[in-house]
Amino acid sequence: MTEAWGPDDGTRRPGGPVRVRVPAKINLHLGVGPVRPDGFHELSTIYHAISLFDELRASPGDTLALTMEGEGQGELALDDTNLAIRAARALAEHAGVPAYARLHLRKSIPLAAGLAGGSADAAAALLACDALWGTGLSREELADVGATLGSDVPFLLHGGTALGTGRGEAVSPILARPTVWHWVVALAHGGLSTPDVYRELDRLRAGGRAPESMPGLDDVMAALRQRNPEVLGDVLGNDLQAAALSLRPELSDVLKAGYEAGAVAGIVSGSGPTCVFLAGDGAHAERVASGLAEAGVCRQVSTARGPMPGARVT
Ligand code: C5P
Numbered sequence: 332m333t334e335a336w337g338p339d340d341g342t343r344r345p346g347g348p349v350r351v352r353v354p355a356k357i358n359l360h361l362g363v364g365p366v367r368p369d370g371f372h373e374l375s376t377i378y379h380a381i382s383l384f385d386e387l388r389a390s391p392g393d394t395l396a397l398t399m400e401g402e403g404q405g406e407l408a409l410d411d412t413n414l415a416i417r418a419a420r421a422l423a424e425h426a427g428v429p430a431y432a433r434l435h436l437r438k439s440i441p442l443a444a445g446l447a448g449g450s451a452d453a454a455a456a457l458l459a460c461d462a463l464w465g466t467g468l469s470r471e472e473l474a475d476v477g478a479t480l481g482s483d484v485p486f487l488l489h490g491g492t493a494l495g496t497g498r499g500e501a502v503s504p505i506l507a508r509p510t511v512w513h514w515v516v517a518l519a520h521g522g523l524s525t526p527d528v529y530r531e532l533d534r535l536r537a538g539g540r541a542p543e544s545m546p547g548l549d550d551v552m553a554a555l556r557q558r559n560p561e562v563l564g565d566v567l568g569n570d571l572q573a574a575a576l577s578l579r580p581e582l583s584d585v586l587k588a589g590y591e592a593g594a595v596a597g598i599v600s601g602s603g604p605t606c607v608f609l610a611g612d613g614a615h616a617e618r619v620a621s622g623l624a625e626a627g628v629c630r631q632v633s634t635a636r637g638p639m640p641g642a643r644v645t
Pocket of ligand 1: 482529
């Protein structure tokens with residue numbers, strides 16, 4: 332089925348600015364298989380979009396330019412290497428239109444944090460430019476263009492809770508009864524490079540110091556259906572956690588502090604260094620967040636809910 336993605340409220344002036352909001356992702360299960368011939372690892376993962384958002388505004392322009400504010404300002408390159416710029420160019424090439432737009436990013440998702448902030452910005456740029464240029468691609472077509480830019484881009488266009496296979500780019504929604512899950516997000520000082528974390532996992536496995544891909548995906552699916560945080564907390568798992576902890580041993584203090592603050596469970600998010608903690612409800616999440624903040628082991632602590640929709644025109 333193809334579904335044209337226009338503005339959601341029908342009020343946007345044609346050719347006028349388009350605003351898109353896009354969530355961060357965490358992985359409730361991240362099973363990492365062997366390295367493939369293309370250098371990527373085969374994944375089986377359960378993605379979950381949370382209420383930590385980047386916003387991207389696209390306006391008409393006579394060139395392609397990107398400005399930004401917020402997380403990573405002064406650090407994030409705004410040139411042709413930026414994933415939002417690369418996404419706009421990829422869409423323009425795919426649709427056969429000139430890549431002219433002024434993009435402005437308001438970032439809340441930190442860089443290199445294991446929250447897919449770069450992929451989120453690519454997803455937002457695809458959707459925003461599609462609306463600005465009237466190219467009218469379906470969500471699936473945008474996801475196909477996005478998959479060439481980053482493994483998590485297709486998921487960030489879809490959002491919700493979804494199964495990811497292949498290198499993560501093959502996404503199928505998980506249909507569960509609507510449930511709100513409450514999270515505490517512990518941001519770290521500095522980032523971790525995703526390729527470095529995958530390489531560290533390969534190194535640990537080669538030395539017999541990390542297990543091969545863990546089972547447990549079906550347990551997470553079953554726990555999502557039960558809608559019980561204790562049950563879900565027992566089965567959260569991330570093969571990259573051992574590698575992230577090996578590169579950043581102090582993350583074990585963050586995980587410990589989260590449990591001491593009463594979290595149901597804690598896990599490194601994706602390739603880290605962000606740690607996320609599951610709470611029983613919103614009030615519990617607030618208590619865990621203040622306990623964790625008092626422990627003084629992370630840069631910033633906030634609460635979030637999931638699942639959230641993927642990139643959306645606002
Ligand atoms: O696709 P993405 O840009 O997120 O990938 C960043 C890096 O993470 C890749 O270049 C690769 O080193 C590693 N990666 C991997 N296997 C995956 C996804 C990412 O090895 N399935």
